[in-house]
Amino acid sequence: MSANLYDAKEPLLRCLQENLAGWHSALDHVLSQSGISTAEWHLLQHLAHRQRVEPHHVTAPCALPWLQAEEFEAMVRSLSDQGWLEPQPGPHAAQPIPVIRSSASHRMDKLGQAIKALQSVWVSPLSLEERGMMITYLTKMQRQLERLAARNPANRGGTTRGAADRRVLIR
Numbered sequence: 001m002s003a004n005l006y007d008a009k010e011p012l013l014r015c016l017q018e019n020l021a022g023w024h025s026a027l028d029h030v031l032s033q034s035g036i037s038t039a040e041w042h043l044l045q046h047l048a049h050r051q052r053v054e055p056h057h058v059t060a061p062c063a064l065p066w067l068q069a070e071e072f073e074a075m076v077r078s079l080s081d082q083g084w085l086e087p088q089p090g091p092h093a094a095q096p097i098p099v100i101r102s103s104a105s106h107r108m109d110k111l112g113q114a115i116k117a118l119q120s121v122w123v124s125p126l127s128l129e130e131r132g133m134m135i136t137y138l139t140k141m142q143r144q145l146e147r148l149a150a151r152n153p154a155n156r157g158g159t160t161r162g163a164a165d166r167r168v169l170i171r
Contacts, residue, residue, distance in 0.1 A: 023122065030114050034107065035082055041111070043067070043075050044084060048100050048108060084108075 008014045024038070031041050046064065064072060076098045079085045084104045087096030100108065123131060 026118055026122070027115065030118055031111070034111055036079070036084070039067075039071075040075050040079055040084075043072070044079065044100065044104075044108060047085070047098060048105075051100060 008017055028038060031038060036044070043064070067075070076085060080087070080098065083101060084107070085098045086101045088099045089096055126134070
């Protein structure tokens with residue numbers, strides 16, 4: 001019998017999973033009010049960062065390791081239709097390069113503020129001391145997982161056995 005990766009019997013792990021699920025649900029709700037998904041928000045953030053930090057590199061198509069090409073193209077079309085992105089002709093690119101519309105920058109700032117407010121509300125019941133303790137404990141747990149993964153060569157591939165892991169990874 002194989003174990004369900006998300007079926008935790010340990011109460012602490014169950015609590016962590018439930019908290020993360022609650023966070024994702026609340027984040028999805030905030031983002032859906034602007035008509036976008038979490039993955040689209042991450043794409044917008046990536047493109048905005050790229051435009052801010054590397055404006056001279058926005059002349060090439062964007063390669064994102066956490067999105068397959070067809071997902072990227074579908075998101076770009078959707079975000080363009082919603083007024084978030086506009087195509088910019090690229091001198092070396094066969095296709096136009098998606099860039100954040102200047103009119104969408106303000107919307108992104110407001111959405112970013114709403115997400116920060118949600119984060120503040122989420123952790124507000126905890127004192128600074130409790131937050132520090134949680135960070136210490138969760139860091140210990142993360143280090144233990146990293147040590148375990150380093151000792152087990154079968155886990156170094158980054159995916160579970162079977163089909164490839166197709167989740168969107170955020171970096």
